[in-house]
Amino acid sequence: MAWGRQHRRRIGVMGGTFDPVHHGHLVAASEVRDAFKLDEVIFVPASAQPFKQDRDVTHAEHRYLMTVVATASNPNFTVSRVDIDRPGMTYTIDTLRDLRAQLPDADLFFITGADVLPQILTWKDADELWSLAHFIGVTRPGHELDPEGLPATGVSLMEVPAMAISSTDCRSRVKAGKPVWYLVPDGVVQYIAKYGLYTAGGKATVVGQHTSAKDAAAVRADAPAPLAGAAQ
Numbered sequence: 001m002a003w004g005r006q007h008r009r010r011i012g013v014m015g016g017t018f019d020p021v022h023h024g025h026l027v028a029a030s031e032v033r034d035a036f037k038l039d040e041v042i043f044v045p046a047s048a049q050p051f052k053q054d055r056d057v058t059h060a061e062h063r064y065l066m067t068v069v070a071t072a073s074n075p076n077f078t079v080s081r082v083d084i085d086r087p088g089m090t091y092t093i094d095t096l097r098d099l100r101a102q103l104p105d106a107d108l109f110f111i112t113g114a115d116v117l118p119q120i121l122t123w124k125d126a127d128e129l130w131s132l133a134h135f136i137g138v139t140r141p142g143h144e145l146d147p148e149g150l151p152a153t154g155v156s157l158m159e160v161p162a163m164a165i166s167s168t169d170c171r172s173r174v175k176a177g178k179p180v181w182y183l184v185p186d187g188v189v190q191y192i193a194k195y196g197l198y199t200a201g202g203k204a205t206v207v208g209q210h211t212s213a214k215d216a217a218a219v220r221a222d223a224p225a226p227l228a229g230a231a232q
């Protein structure tokens with residue numbers, strides 16, 4: 001490296017609802033970090049995902065904390081609150097702008113699974129996304145990794161070990177009283193049990209994303225407080 005030239009950090013960004021985070025997410029992030037020689041992967045739990053407005057989603061603070069628990073043992077993984085602390089709908093254009101402002105000396109690599117990759121063209125301000133990050137689509141069982149319509153220079157595709165795990169299946173299993181051991185990290189199994197997530201009569205408040213301000217305030221009061229020191 002030439003004397004005085006700045007080293008640009010290479011940062012992966014793994015956006016997701018993470019309801020709950022599972023080993024499919026973690027393996028994808030780990031594989032991309034290795035293949036693209038990333039310094040770090042930042043997991044970014046979404047607040048209100050625009051395409052999931054028709055379903056109930058666990059309170060953001062629980063999803064954030066499960067993601068912190070799941071990534072705590074990996075020195076190259078961190079978790080950001082940029083999306084859950086921004087009011088309103090979560091759009092990736094805002095995620096990337098906020099992270100670029102926080103990390104002006106970094107190149108960003110946004111990681112998505114094969115199911116999400118084709119949707120990118122329908123995201124808010126899709127034309128501008130390519131100038132903010134390089135996109136990496138990873139294989140996922142049951143989905144074709146198809147980059148059609150996406151700009152060739154803005155997207156890379158990569159095969160990762162097949163993990164036939166989804167958050168939907170994890171939630172259904174917990175609801176049915178089945179184990180999720182080894183589908184999600186041990187600490188997440190314990191977190192789900194501690195707060196009674198995903199069970200019909202559980203202690204956790206599960207809210208739709210169209211809650212009134214009054215409902216949202218009640219949920220916030222019920223949720224665990226933000227974990228000091230864990231956030232970016």
Ligand SMILES: Nc1ncnc2c1ncn2[C@@H]1O[C@H](COP(=O)(O)OP(=O)(O)OP(=O)(O)O)[C@@H](O)[C@H]1O
Pocket residue numbers: 015016017018019023024025028111112113114115116138139140141163164165166167168169
């Ligand atoms: N098993 C997996 N293998 C590869 N990528 C995955 C896997 N599971 C999720 N992803 C990717 O991780 C990101 C976040 O996914 P998300 O949090 O929505 O999990 P999910 O399992 O798809 O959830 P749900 O079943 O609730 O829709 C997305 O880009 C998704 O494509």
Ligand SMILES: O=C(O)c1ccc[n+]([C@@H]2O[C@H](COP(=O)([O-])O)[C@@H](O)[C@H]2O)c1
Pocket residue numbers: 014015016017018044046049050051052090091092093116122123124
């Ligand atoms: O920017 C958008 O319009 C947009 C629409 C839908 C999803 N996303 C992002 O896509 C990522 C994957 O979402 P999900 O819910 O499938 O885990 C997550 O970071 C979302 O914020 C972004």
